[in-house]
Amino acid sequence: MSKKIAVAILNWNGKNWLEKFLPSVIRYSPEADIYVIDNFSTDGSAAFLQSRFPEVKIIRNDKNYGFAGGYNEGLKKINNEFYCLLNSDVEVTENWITPVLDLFEGNPAIAAVQPKILSFNRKNYFEFAGAAGGLMDNLGYPYCRGRIFDDVEEDKGQYDDETEIFWASGCSLFIRSDDFWEQNGFDARFFAHQEEIDLCWRLINTGKKIFYTGKSTVYHVGGGTLNKQSAQKTYLNIRNNFSMMLKNLPFPKLIVLILFRLCLDSIAGIYFGLKLGFPHFLAVLRAHFSFYAQAPGTWKLRQKHQKSHFYQTKWLVFKHFL
Structure with a gap:
């Protein structure tokens, strides 16, 4: 029987990331089904998962669809009430899921939630991809609480709140499965980058809300697929x-x-x-x-x-x- 939430990790030739970070996901996610959506890797990721982490469910895409299309294809095979789309280079922490589920269950209008995202390499600083929740200026430039362009803030508890935001980072994106599919998922033409902002904006256009919670924390390496200078x-x-x-x-x-x-x-x-x-x-x-x-x-x-x-x-x- 499926659990209420599924943690879905999209993987493309990221065996080393899975080996390093999947143990924390398994350890701290007892309330979740854990999936790896393999985006046609050629590094032996699927075989490695079967031998090392048999409790993890594997979904294999027939080609590399990118971040947006890869999740669209893989999530078709996952039937849980909530999804957590989690990057493979993320370390999660104890009790990281419970505050998110509390937000969902307390307000049916909330379609997506993002936890606090800190840097794995500088754990007292926010991480570029999401920080403390995404916003956008009047010219359409995305930025985050805790990160403006390339400048990131030190975490001093200034964003330990729970508040409405404009977009939740795809690095660790919790979303109701019904809301995801009512929007037909990500725009696969994007391939990667800002597809989560587009999805959140579409959800807001239908009256839904996007939230951030500082009660849940994850640590992100960043640049695992495309370096910031790419x-x-x-x-x-x-x-x-x-x-x-x-x-x-x-x-x-x-x-x-x-x-x-x-x-x-x-x-x-x-x-x-x-x-x-x-x-x-x-x-x-x-x-x-x-x-x-x-x-x-x-x-x-x-x-x-x-x-x-x-x-x-x-x-x-x-x-x-x-």
């Missing part, structure tokens, strides 16, 4: 951010914002090129043209109602860099 990551983040805005912002605000952002990100391309190298400049150009190519299909995915994202900070990019 040009491919620059490409995916920019392309997917534009697609997300086109899909979710109300008209006509989206036209003004996207035109302004296209100009601003062109300047950012020069900045990235000077700071990180010419491949990042090319990544910005590729992202823009890929966004244009996807735009007709993206427009068809717009919901009946759109809401402007709520934000706590305006003009974040100007305040931070200028």
Whole structure:
């Protein structure tokens, strides 16, 4: 008989991460079924799991669908009431699931919850991918409580609260399975990066809420699949951010914002090129043209109602860099 919650770890050639971090998941998740969704690994991950962790259920995808598509395919085979989408390079802690379930059960409008995400390598600092819950400024730039662009805060208990946020990190994303599938899961075209922000925005457009709890803590290594300095990551983040805005912002605000952002990100391309190298400049150009190519299909995915994202900070990019 299935338990109320399933912890689903998407794996692609991450045998070393599984060996290091899966024991903490097994030890501290007695109330959960534990799955590894293998995204067509070639490093012997599945055989390793069968021999080393026989209590873990394995779902094998027939190819590498990326983060978004990989979860969409694998979760079709999991029937629990709640999912926890957990990166393979995450160490969990004792009692990390209970506060999340308490939030879900206390408020049916809550569709997704994120725990506190700290850095595995600097455990008293927040981690880049999620920190203490995701927000977005008025120009559509995502940031987090505890992390603005590349600057992260030390954890001094300032985010030990439970509060509504705009997006929950895919690093450790708890979500009701019904809400996930009512939105048809992630947008598989994103492949990776910002697909969880898009999903949370779509949920908010339907009246659902996204929450953070500081009563649950996990530690994330980060950069296990794509390093922060990867040009491919620059490409995916920019392309997917534009697609997300086109899909979710109300008209006509989206036209003004996207035109302004296209100009601003062109300047950012020069900045990235000077700071990180010419491949990042090319990544910005590729992202823009890929966004244009996807735009007709993206427009068809717009919901009946759109809401402007709520934000706590305006003009974040100007305040931070200028």
